[in-house]
Amino acid sequence: MSDSNPLKPGVSRRTAVKALGATLGAAAFAKAIAPLTDWAKDQSVDDFLQKHYKELDAEAKEKVFRRLEAETKEQYGADVTINDPQAIPGTKFGYALNLSICVGCRKCAEACHIENNHDRKSKNSYIRVLEMDKGSLDLENGRANYDGPVPKKNKFYMPVQCHQCDAPPCVDVCPVEATWKEPDGIVAIDYNWCIGCRYCEAACPYHARRFNWEKPQIPKEEITPVQGYLSNRLRPQGVMEKCTFCMHRTREGRMPACLEACPTGARVFGNLLDPSSEIRWVLENKRVFVLKEDVGTKPNFFYFFDE
């Protein structure tokens, strides 16, 4: 009977099983939170504690912009200036595109790629040019990966980018308000506030938003040095990005990069509120339509044909 004395020294089976369970539990917990420690590695405390763009005062903005400039220098070796030009009061930006004279050369997509500091390997661009059969407007069968000399016979070309909608579904679905309408109509993203859930990408009927699957890789001499906090600065991995009508240029009075690159002049940009602007002339005198009008997004990007 003395063999089964529970008070005898040594480790009982119950204790051993308990210890094993505790060890496994601790190991599983450590494994489960491992991604969190990894994630914290490439994020500074300042970055983590940064407030939403709209809550930053002038002083805080200055700090953030200088920090991002230093990070760009450190990670890419490039000297850049980051700023946030504000909307010009009394402007609402609009864009119109003449489908009759677009030849599908994708020079706009190239200019966007360079201006907006897109990842070089993916040849990413905010503009997707769809090749479709003449006489149709069948977006489902529009091809973006066409090749060979353009324009092809019996085809037409429709560049699609962010339409800066007045009722933007992408803004409505954002769970953290990382994207919003600016006073001049531009839909902006705070790349540092975005959590990368990609709801907005799914919500956009124009497929205008892109996700940074990887950290963009660009040789330092190719980086566009004049950067906007809400537009073309280098985006971190895991956040959404989109066309901003080149906010950093257009709010300084310049044309968007895609317009300057267009060899045929198919693109017309300007202030929709100015009755004497070129864009207003197009809206008043051309046969203008918007893409997927039925979904109620109220785009500020218009397409037109010549007579």
Added chain:
Amino acid sequence: MNIKDRSVIFLSIVKSSVIIPIAAAGILIATTSLAYWIYQRSFVPFHGHEAQSEVAPYIPAKTHEVHLHPSPETPSVSTDLKNFKGQTVELSCANCHSTKTPNRDLREGADLKDFHQDLTVAHGNLSCLSCHDSENYDNLHLADGTSIPFSDTKLLCAQCHGPQHRDYEHGSHGGMTGYWDLSRGPRVRNTCTVCHDPHAPAYPQVLPAPFGAREPAPEHH
């Protein structure tokens, strides 16, 4: 009746007559404000987004100019002669044409014997002298015979291509760079002949740049 019994009765009176209505009102207020909050966040954006009507439209002063690039120049013809510096000698049009009799029927470079044989002409039904001025080959002429310098080529094109000229004048035809806001900087515009060869004006085919060509993610059924 002791104190305990009294308090029980008092509490039961309070419960039935006061607490229930107060609680009901509280729940109603909470539900209403929650519903309003949800409405504000989810439906108002669809109705809102009206243009800011208080702010006057920004109409920039046109303090900067719109330049033509490049300004069209009077052409010259290269010869196979070299000057003492080894540079190709270029001759003005009048150099040869002043001594030659104009041939109004000529339409093709291939029909010529001395110069311009390699010139491809694919421009409607025009002949050389539809545009070139036979009185002064360093000039062009309009349909009414008015002689115009090469720098006014746009006017010549506009005679037949009215809609394109109208669109050009309203900024919706022809490439440009610079400022949309002319109070902040100038704009540079292409002339007709930058993109269109006047002898064969159809815009040529080009190879597309390889950017943004990735298809949208394939659908998974």
